[in-house]
Amino acid sequence: MAVSQSRDQLEEQIDQWRGYLRRHQAISPADVEELEDHLRGQVATLTGAGLSADEAFLVAVKRLGALDAISNEFAREHSERLWKQLVVAQAPSGEAKREYRKEFMVVLALAVAAALAVKVPELFGVELSGTDDRETMFYVRNFSLFVLPLLTGYFVWKRGVTARTWGWLALLFVVALVVANIYPFQPDSDTAALTALHLPIALWLVVGVAYVGGRWRDSGRRMDFVRFSGELFIYYVLIALGGGVLIGFTMGMFEAIGIDAEWMVEDWLVPCGALGAVIIGSWLVEAKQSVIENMAPVLTRLFTPLFAATLLIFLATMAWTGRGIDIERNILIAFDLLLVLVFGMLLYSVSARDREAPRDLGDLLLVVLVICALITDGVALAAIGARISEFGFTPNRVAALGENVVLLVNLAVSAGLYVRFMRGRGSFAALERWQMAYLPVYAVWAAVVVVLFPLIFGFA
Amino acid sequence: MDINKDLVAASATPLVLAILTEGDSYGYAILKRVSELSDGGLEWTDGMLYPVLHRLERQGHIEGRWGSSETGRRRKYYRITGQGREQLREHRQQWQTVDSALRNIWLSVWIPLGPACKPVWQGG
Numbered sequence: 001m002a003v004s005q006s007r008d009q010l011e012e013q014i015d016q017w018r019g020y021l022r023r024h025q026a027i028s029p030a031d032v033e034e035l036e037d038h039l040r041g042q043v044a045t046l047t048g049a050g051l052s053a054d055e056a057f058l059v060a061v062k063r064l065g066a067l068d069a070i071s072n073e074f075a076r077e078h079s080e081r082l083w084k085q086l087v088v089a090q091a092p093s094g095e096a097k098r099e100y101r102k103e104f105m106v107v108l109a110l111a112v113a114a115a116l117a118v119k120v121p122e123l124f125g126v127e128l129s130g131t132d133d134r135e136t137m138f139y140v141r142n143f144s145l146f147v148l149p150l151l152t153g154y155f156v157w158k159r160g161v162t163a164r165t166w167g168w169l170a171l172l173f174v175v176a177l178v179v180a181n182i183y184p185f186q187p188d189s190d191t192a193a194l195t196a197l198h199l200p201i202a203l204w205l206v207v208g209v210a211y212v213g214g215r216w217r218d219s220g221r222r223m224d225f226v227r228f229s230g231e232l233f234i235y236y237v238l239i240a241l242g243g244g245v246l247i248g249f250t251m252g253m254f255e256a257i258g259i260d261a262e263w264m265v266e267d268w269l270v271p272c273g274a275l276g277a278v279i280i281g282s283w284l285v286e287a288k289q290s291v292i293e294n295m296a297p298v299l300t301r302l303f304t305p306l307f308a309a310t311l312l313i314f315l316a317t318m319a320w321t322g323r324g325i326d327i328e329r330n331i332l333i334a335f336d337l338l339l340v341l342v343f344g345m346l347l348y349s350v351s352a353r354d355r356e357a358p359r360d361l362g363d364l365l366l367v368v369l370v371i372c373a374l375i376t377d378g379v380a381l382a383a384i385g386a387r388i389s390e391f392g393f394t395p396n397r398v399a400a401l402g403e404n405v406v407l408l409v410n411l412a413v414s415a416g417l418y419v420r421f422m423r424g425r426g427s428f429a430a431l432e433r434w435q436m437a438y439l440p441v442y443a444v445w446a447a448v449v450v451v452l453f454p455l456i457f458g459f460a
Numbered sequence: 461m462d463i464n465k466d467l468v469a470a471s472a473t474p475l476v477l478a479i480l481t482e483g484d485s486y487g488y489a490i491l492k493r494v495s496e497l498s499d500g501g502l503e504w505t506d507g508m509l510y511p512v513l514h515r516l517e518r519q520g521h522i523e524g525r526w527g528s529s530e531t532g533r534r535r536k537y538y539r540i541t542g543q544g545r546e547q548l549r550e551h552r553q554q555w556q557t558v559d560s561a562l563r564n565i566w567l568s569v570w571i572p573l574g575p576a577c578k579p580v581w582q583g584g
Contacts, residue, residue, distance in 0.1 A: 037488065073508055
């Protein structure tokens with residue numbers, strides 16, 4: 001009885017030790033097994049020499065040496081293990097492997113479906129690369145509708161949302177489809193272009209609802225979706241770079257044998273690839289979530305000081321030389337982009353920050369960046385406001401102004417909360433909550449532009 | 461007795477290769493054999509043996525394969541390769557050169573061996 005008890009205890013100790021060993025990245029599971037065999041050999045020898053199981057375990061572990069030192073040695077021999085690898089084909093065995101295969105097949109099917117969806121209208125005679133403007137506008141308005149429902153489907157499948165949520169999601173996509181195609185837009189219509197631009201933004205938030213598995217009130221899950229979006233963007237850019245290389249080779253090689261491959265690239269590779277890549281990119285981000293460090297916050301950290309310095313110098317120059325902002329037609333859009341950029345940097349800094357960490361230089365730079373952006377935008381708005389009647393209220397200008405206000409409100413409140421945090425009067429979590437609570441505002445504004453603007457401005 | 465770290469590192473390769481020339485073996489048995497050969501004088505930190513084995517495996521001097529122990533658990537056995545034997549021959553020549561040089565110099569100088577033999581002028 002006592003012997004079996006001490007044996008159980010030994011197994012438990014070895015279990016704990018194994019778990020601890022596994023946390024070292026440089027030591028692979030096979031190494032752990034090899035070291036465990038060693039440990040058991042040593043324990044057997046020592047208990048054979050008269051030590052109790054407890055003592056034998058302690059001595060054996062001690063003889064094995066400090067784990068950190070061993071881990072360092074392993075890292076020296078297997079330096080490749082310190083590079084976290086996203087090996088798509090490598091999955092655990094058994095049940096997990098089957099799950100993994102199944103997911104891959106679903107993703108592949110959805111990606112192919114997205115790639116083919118864009119070709120379906122051609123069956124009905126709407127040419128993708130046609131010269132007819134109406135046909136081109138059809139694709140521009142609808143491009144998000146070729147892929148985002150499928151992406152939503154992926155998350156619905158993966159997260160298993162309730163039938164109720166499922167119904168709402170389907171309804172929203174149907175509404176989007178109807179609005180984008182039933183409105184009688186005039187030729188060269190500004191509101192049609194605005195619809196094309198804002199529909200993806202509104203629908204992206206719909207994807208978000210599926211991404212969080214219907215728990216969209218949970219601000220932690222919302223933040224996960226923000227992180228997902230940032231990583232997907234970076235993956236998408238990388239995939240696009242690879243696609244560019246593929247296209248270059250395709251064109252060049254067929255040119256070498258005197259065949260023009262342009263139609264293949266224009267009609268198939270680019271549109272099908274661009275849509276399929278959204279699904280594949282999303283799946284990669286899902287798969288790598290915990291494997292590789294998030295890239296968006298790293299880029300943010302890198303560029304926050306640079307943008308803060310640029311804006312500071314810009315403001316100083318403006319004050320010093322007394323030059324006003326040159327008001328021309330597209331100035332509002334330029335400042336919208338500035339706010340979007342600063343907002344993105346703020347959002348991704350927030351997404352990566354440890355809430356409990358003390359204030360540091362990075363926080364200060366971020367506050368400087370946000371305040372500079374607010375001042376710059378304020379100066380621009382004041383200049384534009386004075387002359388807005390002169391330019392007239394076109395749909396483009398109202399949309400740009402609305403966006404500016406939406407972002408300005410967010411940044412102003414964020415700046416306030418951030419300053420409170422910096423002065424030790426508020427918590428960082430408050431800033432995070434504010435950002436997450438504000439997310440639906442973007443979707444609502446985008447939906448207003450899509451649905452109401454064409455009606456208000458007579459489809460002009 | 462504490463043996464200088466560099467010396468341990470330098471002698472590890474020929475020792476492991478030579479022990480594997482005696483027959484296929486696995487980590488713990490190799491360590492026991494080292495201890496036996498040196499009468500317990502050469503004590504390695506056990507964990508450090510494995511990175512050495514993996515390096516030799518990567519260099520192609522030895523080959524590893526998973527088998528099972530007497531108790532049925534998985535155990536990794538190592539076998540020396542032809543290239544490993546060649547490497548061992550080289551090591552042996554190098555060590556013999558070092559050994560004979562040291563032997564010759566020990567004959568012509570006198571230094572006390574071990575802490576027990578204090579020099580006479582300190583013995584009082």
